Amino acid sequence: MSNQGPKTLFDKIWSEHLVRQREDGTNLLYIDRHLVHEVTSPQAFEGLKIANRPVHRPDATVAVADHNVPTINRQNIEDPQSKIQVETLAQNTKEHGIQYFDLMDQRQGIVHIIGPEQGITQPGMTIVCGDSHTSTHGAFGALAFGIGTSEVEHVLATQTIVQNPAKNMRIAVNGELPFGVNSKDLILYIIGKIGTAGGTGHVIEYAGSSVQGLSMEGRMTICNMSIEAGARAGLISPDQTTFDYIKGRPYAPSANHWDQAVEYWSSLPSDKDANYDHEIIINSTEIDPMVTWGTSPEDVVSVKGLVPSPDSAKTENKKKSIERSLEYMGLQPGTKITDIKLDKIFIGSCTNGRIEDLRKVASIVKDKKIASHVQAMIVPGSGLVKKQAEEEGLDSILVNAGFEWREAGCSMCLGMNPDQLKPEERCASTSNRNFEGRQGRGGRTHLMSPELAAASAITGAIADIRDFK
Secondary structure, eight states: OOOSSSOOHHHHHHHHHEEEEOTTSOEEEEOSEEEEOTTTSHHHHHHHHHHTOOOSOGGGEEEEOOTTOOSSSTTOOOSHHHHHHHHHHHHHHHHHTOEEEOTTSTTOBOHHHHHHHHTOOOTTOEEEESSGGGGGGGGGTOEEEEOOHHHHHHHHHHSEEEEOOOEEEEEEEESOOOTTOOHHHHHHHHHHHHOTTTTTTEEEEEESHHHHTSOHHHHHHHHHGGGGGTOSEEEOOOOHHHHHHHTTOTTSOOHHHHHHHHHHHTTOSOOTTOOOSEEEEEEGGGOOOEEEOSSSTTOEEETTSBOOOGGGOSSHHHHHHHHHHHHHHTOOTTOBGGGOBOSEEEEOHHHHOSHHHHHHHHHHHTTOOOOTTOEEEEOOSBHHHHHHHHHTTHHHHHHHHTOEEOOSSOGGGSSSSSOOOOTTOEEEEOSSOOSTTTTSTTOEEEEOOHHHHHHHHHHSBOOOGGGGO
């Protein structure tokens, strides 16, 4: 990280939150916002209790249950461990005076959706959560990253965290995105290009006209999956699109402080001559609608592509990796991606569970029916997203097409709640991870955009959205 001269967005946020720098190179960083959920917090709160320590800044901490929450009959959590975790979170937040959006609160939802939705997420902040996809909040020009349970306890107790500074990487995508290509395709393409270790040790700043032209929802999708590229976090410079999104939200700066906030936020974008340790430039015309075929986000091809052969691998280890992925996924080399038949469709998650995603899906499936052999579910990212969708009549369009309309939660993104794949079931998923067992033991996951998932629900096999003009 550069300390003098022109600074990157990351450099600016880091330097403004640096409390102390140690001789061994580690740093003590101040944290502005701490987001807490039910899975990674029980041990942290227990550690505070044992040490007889309070939460240092309850006013800077927000909690919600999302991972273990059923999306049907949420009042009845059948799994004993899940029930205990949710109940424990409610108890811990009450004892420490922390804002908690409980299961009956319409504001409840996935932690990385409610943060921006409430205006809790703001440019220039440092934000942490015991969840790897905290990188989502980087879309606002906030330095946001996931932490472990012991670190959750440290932040609760001190509002600081010990961190090593990251390197700077800039990925610029220029040009107008082709028809049928959106932010999910963009980030899948990037991960396929640099690999799941391509961003290791870096914070990735996404830039270029293609990125600047995205909505906040689209920007959040990109930053959400930065961790899948190996990066510590993802960042996008705040601009007028950012300010317009935040203005008027419950936790946003008040009218008396708004102009002051915008002035500060406007100073955050990287300086013109800032130095990056690594830069990549991508032409948007290179990008097609993308789909994963294997068990890693880097196992990705164009929807018009073919399942690869192990013989195409450049190393023996990669060959073995492809062979294992093909065996687990039940696929043959050379199979057309659009010939892959599906069993389930999942549209939701912190990657693609926002109102914009639901609108796109509804526009595609309106006056159509999903394939008879397919089970398709839509899970809004929050109660407020659900409410807005219903006010716009999107739920009726989706239900009439054959989708199940669920309550808010992480749902089938991960196997921590009742929404899981059965062994060998194949799913088109708008979530962020496709490793073995992610959506249920033996389940087979193909990551894609909401548009592709919607089109695939209609055809019953992976479909190219460009055929739905």
